[in-house]
Amino acid sequence: MTTGVRRRMGVEERRQQLIGVALELFSRRSPDDVSIDEIAAAAGISRPLVYHYFPGKLSLYEAALKRASEDLAGRFVEPHEGPLGARLLRVMGRFFDFVDEHGPGFSALMRGGPAVGSTTTNALIDSVRQAAYEQILAHLQVQDPPARLELIVRSWISLAESTALIWLDGRRIPRAELEVQLVQDFAALAAVAAARDEELTALLRRIFATEPADNPFTDLAGRLVTLASP
Amino acid sequence: MTTGVRRRMGVEERRQQLIGVALELFSRRSPDDVSIDEIAAAAGISRPLVYHYFPGKLSLYEAALKRASEDLAGRFVEPHEGPLGARLLRVMGRFFDFVDEHGPGFSALMRGGPAVGSTTTNALIDSVRQAAYEQILAHLQVQDPPARLELIVRSWISLAESTALIWLDGRRIPRAELEVQLVQDFAALAAVAAARDEELTALLRRIFATEPADNPFTDLAGRLVTLASP
Numbered sequence: 001m002t003t004g005v006r007r008r009m010g011v012e013e014r015r016q017q018l019i020g021v022a023l024e025l026f027s028r029r030s031p032d033d034v035s036i037d038e039i040a041a042a043a044g045i046s047r048p049l050v051y052h053y054f055p056g057k058l059s060l061y062e063a064a065l066k067r068a069s070e071d072l073a074g075r076f077v078e079p080h081e082g083p084l085g086a087r088l089l090r091v092m093g094r095f096f097d098f099v100d101e102h103g104p105g106f107s108a109l110m111r112g113g114p115a116v117g118s119t120t121t122n123a124l125i126d127s128v129r130q131a132a133y134e135q136i137l138a139h140l141q142v143q144d145p146p147a148r149l150e151l152i153v154r155s156w157i158s159l160a161e162s163t164a165l166i167w168l169d170g171r172r173i174p175r176a177e178l179e180v181q182l183v184q185d186f187a188a189l190a191a192v193a194a195a196r197d198e199e200l201t202a203l204l205r206r207i208f209a210t211e212p213a214d215n216p217f218t219d220l221a222g223r224l225v226t227l228a229s230p
Numbered sequence: 231m232t233t234g235v236r237r238r239m240g241v242e243e244r245r246q247q248l249i250g251v252a253l254e255l256f257s258r259r260s261p262d263d264v265s266i267d268e269i270a271a272a273a274g275i276s277r278p279l280v281y282h283y284f285p286g287k288l289s290l291y292e293a294a295l296k297r298a299s300e301d302l303a304g305r306f307v308e309p310h311e312g313p314l315g316a317r318l319l320r321v322m323g324r325f326f327d328f329v330d331e332h333g334p335g336f337s338a339l340m341r342g343g344p345a346v347g348s349t350t351t352n353a354l355i356d357s358v359r360q361a362a363y364e365q366i367l368a369h370l371q372v373q374d375p376p377a378r379l380e381l382i383v384r385s386w387i388s389l390a391e392s393t394a395l396i397w398l399d400g401r402r403i404p405r406a407e408l409e410v411q412l413v414q415d416f417a418a419l420a421a422v423a424a425a426r427d428e429e430l431t432a433l434l435r436r437i438f439a440t441e442p443a444d445n446p447f448t449d450l451a452g453r454l455v456t457l458a459s460p
Contacts, residue, residue: 151396151397151403193411220421223421227431
């Protein structure tokens with residue numbers, strides 16, 4: 001089926017094919033352990049031809065990371081409808097789908113993979129974090145966040161990253177549980193910070209007013225009361 | 231005072247001096263922006279002599295990071311006496327002291343500095359995280375942590391890192407507030423996870439039984455109830 005078609009691929013089409021092949025291999029083994037030879041073989045072309053499209057492994061890696069970053073940022077997009085907790089839970093589901101699909105590649109990147117420290121790589125990671133940050137603020141309907149809200153949102157994003165990384169290392173906890181947990185973690189971190197910030201308290205009260213009765217806060221509050229009382 | 235003494239320094243003494251000078255400079259500006267020339271000038275020796283002790287900037291950077299890592303890991307050590315919340319709060323105070331003292335160097339390292347991706351650098355960062363993890367388990371008197379407890383402790387450590395990084399970027403929130411907040415965040419993350427783990431619930435109940443009446447959990451629980459009720 002593909003014989004003949006391969007030879008007629010344009011430059012951009014071939015580049016996209018190689019990126020797809022690389023991402024497929026990185027989803028099963030760390031990018032450090034995948035050679036250009038393997039990528040060439042999986043794409044059905046010669047090693048020198050890979051170098052014709054990408055001058056080195058780093059440039060192919062960065063192109064693959066760019067596509068994966070755009071893919072992930074796209075999964076953060078969620079309609080502005082219904083309770084906020086339910087929206088965040090759906091996004092968490094798609095985030096864990098992504099982590100699941102890209103396991104070894106995601107781990108290697110976040111733990112210090114081959115291209116970590118490269119300006120391009122760092123900029124791509126930052127762009128995904130920024131996309132997540134902006135989506136959350138948009139859902140909270142906040143344009144100019146107070147410092148404590150910015151801290152909560154950005155530090156929660158890093159909590160989601162580390163939770164996903166730890167999950168990948170052995171998958172000892174069901175991912176569905178962690179998706180719910182991260183939504184409740186967001187509520188918990190916000191509640192802790194709100195104690196020192198009236199603006200944040202007012203924002204949270206506005207949010208809770210539109211949440212269903214069994215929202216993550218009331219659930220968590222009940223649990224803490226139970227835990228802390230003798 | 232120092233003339234004459236400088237010339238008589240031994241190899242190890244000179245190396246330690248250069249590490250100290252480098253850390254001092256990295257505490258004020260990012261390592262990327264500090265040249266070997268500046269380090270040589272601050273140490274009062276020639277540039278070639280610096281290279282005699284360290285073959286390149288990376289090796290000096292890694293030696294400086296090693297000393298800083300040992301310094302930080304040392305600050306995690308806390309006597310096993312008194313309420314756990316108070317112990318963790320004291321450690322948080324020393325952690326923010328460290329972050330405060332090493333500001334630009336800490337930021338550059340955690341955000342992707344000159345040596346990020348180097349095996350030595352990654353191993354040093356991991357060793358500090360592991361030291362923090364082991365200290366916390368020792369204080370909790372847990373030897374073989376269930377998966378959910380390991381997740382809480384490790385992900386909370388990454389939360390502490392990101393909170394410190396965000397604090398360094400403008401210092402818009404008083405650090406004393408963030409030190410308390412991180413202790414309460416630990417309690418909040420543990421409470422969220424305990425809902426799904428009886429072993430963890432039992433562990434938390436054991437801890438709370440020895441905490442004073444106004445422990446971080448009861449404080450947080452009261453606040454959540456207030457926030458979530460209309």
